[in-house]
Amino acid sequence: MQSIEELFNIEIVKSERLRAIILIGLLGVEALFLLIIYSFFTEEYLNMFKSHIAIYAIFIFTIILIIYEFLVHYLIGINKIIKFFNSKLLGYTNSFSEVSLLSILLIFIVEYSNQIIILQTPATLTYFIFIVLSTFRLDFKLSIFTGTIAAFEFILISLYYTSLASESPINNAYPDFIIMQYLGQGLIMIITGIASGFVANLIKKKMRVSWNNIKEKNNIIDLFGQQISPQIVDNILKNSQELTGSRRNVCIMFLDIRQFTPFVEKHQPEEVVAYLNNLFGFMIDIVQAHHGVINQFLGDGFMATFGAPISNGNIRQHATEASLEIINKINSEISKGNIPETRIGIGLHYDEAITGNIGSSIRKQYSITGRVVIMASRIEQLNKTYNSQLLISEEVYIKLGDDTKQKFNGIGSSKIKGSSEPISLYELNEEKNK
Numbered sequence: 001m002q003s004i005e006e007l008f009n010i011e012i013v014k015s016e017r018l019r020a021i022i023l024i025g026l027l028g029v030e031a032l033f034l035l036i037i038y039s040f041f042t043e044e045y046l047n048m049f050k051s052h053i054a055i056y057a058i059f060i061f062t063i064i065l066i067i068y069e070f071l072v073h074y075l076i077g078i079n080k081i082i083k084f085f086n087s088k089l090l091g092y093t094n095s096f097s098e099v100s101l102l103s104i105l106l107i108f109i110v111e112y113s114n115q116i117i118i119l120q121t122p123a124t125l126t127y128f129i130f131i132v133l134s135t136f137r138l139d140f141k142l143s144i145f146t147g148t149i150a151a152f153e154f155i156l157i158s159l160y161y162t163s164l165a166s167e168s169p170i171n172n173a174y175p176d177f178i179i180m181q182y183l184g185q186g187l188i189m190i191i192t193g194i195a196s197g198f199v200a201n202l203i204k205k206k207m208r209v210s211w212n213n214i215k216e217k218n219n220i221i222d223l224f225g226q227q228i229s230p231q232i233v234d235n236i237l238k239n240s241q242e243l244t245g246s247r248r249n250v251c252i253m254f255l256d257i258r259q260f261t262p263f264v265e266k267h268q269p270e271e272v273v274a275y276l277n278n279l280f281g282f283m284i285d286i287v288q289a290h291h292g293v294i295n296q297f298l299g300d301g302f303m304a305t306f307g308a309p310i311s312n313g314n315i316r317q318h319a320t321e322a323s324l325e326i327i328n329k330i331n332s333e334i335s336k337g338n339i340p341e342t343r344i345g346i347g348l349h350y351d352e353a354i355t356g357n358i359g360s361s362i363r364k365q366y367s368i369t370g371r372v373v374i375m376a377s378r379i380e381q382l383n384k385t386y387n388s389q390l391l392i393s394e395e396v397y398i399k400l401g402d403d404t405k406q407k408f409n410g411i412g413s414s415k416i417k418g419s420s421e422p423i424s425l426y427e428l429n430e431e432k433n434k
Contacts, residue, residue: 016090019136020073023098024066026129031062034123058123061105068101091137095146098130103153116161119154119182127154131192138204140197147193151186158182250307250368251319251350251396252376253292255283255326256383258343260300276300278339282329290322291315295368301344303377305368308355316399319348323390324407327428343389347380350395378416379425386411386427394424407432 072094109118118124127150134146162179257279264272280302284294291312292304306322307315323346333339351372379391397408409429413422 015136015138016094017073019133020069022136023129023133024069024073027062027066027069027126030126030129031059034058058105058109061101061108065098065101068097091134091139091142092145095130095134095137095142096149099127099146099150099153102126102130103157106154106157110157110161116158119158119161120178124154124185127189128192131189132196134193135196135200135203138200138207140201143197143200144190144193147190147196150193151189154189155182155186158186246355247352248308248311248355249315249350250305250353250355250372251315251348252353252368252372253287253304253306253319253323254301254347254377254380255304256298256301256345256380258345258384263340275339278333279330279342282333283326286322286325286329290318290325292319292322303368303373305353308353308368314399316348316350316396317401317404320392320396320400320404323348323392324404324428327389327430345380345383345388346390347376347378347383348390348392348396349376349379350393350399351375375416375419375423379423382414382416382425388427389430390428392426392428394426397424397426 106118106124110116131143131147131150134143137143159179159182263275267275280297283302287294287304290306291310292306293309295303295305304319304322306319312318326346327344330339330342330344334341349372351370353368353370353372355368375393379393383389383391391411392408397405400408407429408426411425411427413424415422
């Protein structure tokens, strides 16, 4: 399984590709709107710049930037860039390149138009696009770097070309104001970088929380393996504190396959395994369908719990219905010739148990412990005495539906080892269960 850092780096690379596509779209839209504005104000534009050099330069550099972003998107897609840059270095390099290309554009226009007015036009706001989109890199420092490098280059260019300010009446009249404007715009770039960094950091934290939740879910799935249904997994995730240890009332099922040892002695190991797989296959499905959990297999049987880790409705009814369905399914499979003649013993008991993860930091298991487990096991063993397939305690019987109760006959009280008082038992009347 990949670590969170590996997953994070993969997402950063994906974000870099997405960021390139978004930049391509935004730069294309920006160029289109500049063209529309230019078509409406051509005369005013020529009065300011004396030639078409500025608009041509903007379109040429926009195309260069778009080609650059397409190249970045393509190379990331085929993992060429990643061979030379890790995800973080790629972000810094790409950020510096994008900002510097825009700065070169401004220098080019000022040099060839001899007009510093371009530094006061909306074209310089393109810096903010790069700063805001640095959020995609989910790196607080990288967002600040993008804002700082943009501010540094813009202020440096602006102050350097203040020698041209005398050619503009506005610049000549308010030279200090213009310088203050450039410094203020640079400061806002840095502040925007800091704000983008905070947003990136928040998104990064949210992603880590999401990945930790996914990891927790995977740990729960690994813990329970194929014991429980996806519905119970979802309930556990919503109530994960119930895994840490608690007292709760549960209904325990013990199931044992009768005459299994003689069967093993007469068959090859492959036949034994196939036989068990056939039986346990539908038994597990039935238990899960009735909101039960297989806690452990016991060679020729298993222990299942209803009511932990999640309690769903009348757990005693669920456990009994699961037991009845298992017996009916076995009879059906025998009649179809899918399995040899088979009898089982099932014991059900309801009482309080201690539930929770037990073990060390290296290995843990979700366990059910308490008197109820011992009692259910010994009730199951009494099936041998009564030649029955299903015995339930009175604690289970009293909460069954009337239709289900009619399938059981009371057999009185029995003394069970480990219990100071006799326990009332009920035996399945198999004729009524058909």
